[in-house]
Amino acid sequence: MASSMAFQLGASSSSSPSIRPWNNDVFLSFRGTKLNINDVDRGVGVMWHKLRSKKILLILDNVDDLSQLEKLAGDRAWFGLGSRIIIITRDQHIIENSRVDSKYKVMTLDDNEALQLFSLYAFEENEPLKDYVDLSKQVTKYAHGLPLALTGLL
Known part of the structure; x- marks a missing residue:
């Protein structure tokens, strides 16, 4: 059975890029017990411990810093066979500096x-x-x- 998660990323008011769950219910359903979501390092560590080697769909929206991508999807070995990661960004530099299998550029209207x-x-x-x-x-x-x-x- 595949699992899915979505994160809304973006610059926060602090000097470091923000990483916060897009939907707390999705995040909570993977960890079973309550965690301090503000503690990103601990939350990501527990999340990967529970999800490692599982087939997942991970959606990272509004990626504006390469460190966000590295923290949440740093190594393909973290995920099971058939997993998919969708990266949504306006920054082409992030895509160019990542191992991606395919790109889709959204066409804009005049x-x-x-x-x-x-x-x-x-x-x-x-x-x-x-x-x-x-x-x-x-x-x-x-x-x-x-x-x-x-x-x-x-």
């Missing part, structure tokens, strides 16, 4: 396509309502043309 997609979800029209044109353009600019971000904002 400004007009982004505005049309957002309008379809927000207003059920191909264009924003007259009073919301400027706000809609700000929203689509914020989403950087990423389709999931445009539809997920609603």
Whole structure:
């Protein structure tokens, strides 16, 4: 039986990159007993002890520092045969400095396509309502043309 985990990563207010569970229930289900999630080193150590050699799906979202990847998925030998690791990052440097089997680059929409997609979800029209044109353009600019971000904002 395969196990899965997801981590939302990103820079924290401290000088070191943050690592925190994306879903505490998922993290808790693997460790059985309560652990101080703020103690990253201990939490990661217990997690790998319980998961070593098991087939897993590990999703690392918003990876912005190579040390995050090294800490959570440093060696393929940690995981069982058939395991998959999905790394989501905007930093191409992280992918280039990691052993990855394949890459997928998300295609972004141009400004007009982004505005049309957002309008379809927000207003059920191909264009924003007259009073919301400027706000809609700000929203689509914020989403950087990423389709999931445009539809997920609603």
